[in-house]
């Protein structure tokens with residue numbers, strides 16, 4: 386065990402398949418709990434989202450966290466207006482010939498950490514897993530991670546390098562945020 390976290394060698398990531406249903410999970414959010422306990426398989430079957438469980442490497446029935454991912458894009462609609470979208474494209478360093486109408490992304494649809502292990506850097510480990518998989522192991526182009534962050538989770542995403550897509554976003558429940566996968570060192574050319 387690390388001082389404030391959990392030993393990452395004790396964690397495995399398992400891509401959930403229908404046969405591997407999770408029977409116990411509580412992250413304190415009823416909808417997120419219900420998804421992984423009851424709905425994730427159907428989403429997987431319909432190819433709408435792929436879920437991963439972060440489990441104890443010595444006991445895979447011990448689920449510490451899960452995440453659910455789907456393909457996404459960053460496009461004009463995500464911004465207040467074209468000026469904001471152009472500002473974003475400039476900030477992310479896209480040259481004129483790469484000023485595309487949209488950019489490929491992976492959406493973090495859901496993320497939950499089991500109540501008993503919150504605050505031990507497990508959420509951060511899940512984010513690192515997603516960053517690494519999307520930046521280094523993806524079979525298709527993917528430049529950004531996106532998330533509709535619950536308001537109470539915004540500081541967590543900020544600590545993990547996500548920034549708000551649109552400063553004028555005033556959704557009462559969520560904030561649209563992104564992480565630029567080009568910010569990861571060691572991305573192979």
Ligand SMILES: CC(C)(COP(=O)(O)OP(=O)(O)OC[C@H]1O[C@@H](n2cnc3c(N)ncnc32)[C@H](O)[C@@H]1OP(=O)(O)O)[C@@H](O)C(=O)NCCC(=O)NCCS
Pocket residue numbers: 412413414417495496497498499502503504505506507508509510532533534535537538540541544
């Ligand atoms: C949000 C959540 C995923 C964070 O997971 P976690 O494993 O507890 O987070 P970590 O331990 O990796 O935290 C990393 C950093 O973010 C901070 N942080 C985490 N959650 C925070 C919160 N709600 N508010 C402020 N800071 C937070 C931690 O203090 C830590 O800071 P440090 O590195 O300076 O110590 C978890 O609390 C959770 O499952 N919440 C309920 C469901 C939810 O809201 N999911 C997000 C859906 S968008």
